[in-house]
Amino acid sequence: MPMFEFKCEDCGHNFETLAKKDERVVCPKCNSDRTKKLLSKFGFSCGSSFKPSVGSSDCSGCSSTSCSPT
Numbered sequence: 001m002p003m004f005e006f007k008c009e010d011c012g013h014n015f016e017t018l019a020k021k022d023e024r025v026v027c028p029k030c031n032s033d034r035t036k037k038l039l040s041k042f043g044f045s046c047g048s049s050f051k052p053s054v055g056s057s058d059c060s061g062c063s064s065t066s067c068s069p070t
């Protein structure tokens, strides 16, 4: 199950969590359900090995979800 990064629209807290599709995510800090999914992190889908902070030089084509591993 992929990790997603969320931002709470009430308190501005950023957090990562495992989330199913359409699952409501609650802010761990203030328990608000007004959380917004961020699409900035797709390092886990970039190739076969996990890279926490993928730079643009390493995988330039990884700006979308359709990054096929070789």
Ligand SMILES: [Zn+2]
Pocket (backbone or CB within 6 Å): 008, 009, 010, 011, 012, 013, 027, 028, 029, 030, 031, 032
């Ligand atoms: Zn919050």
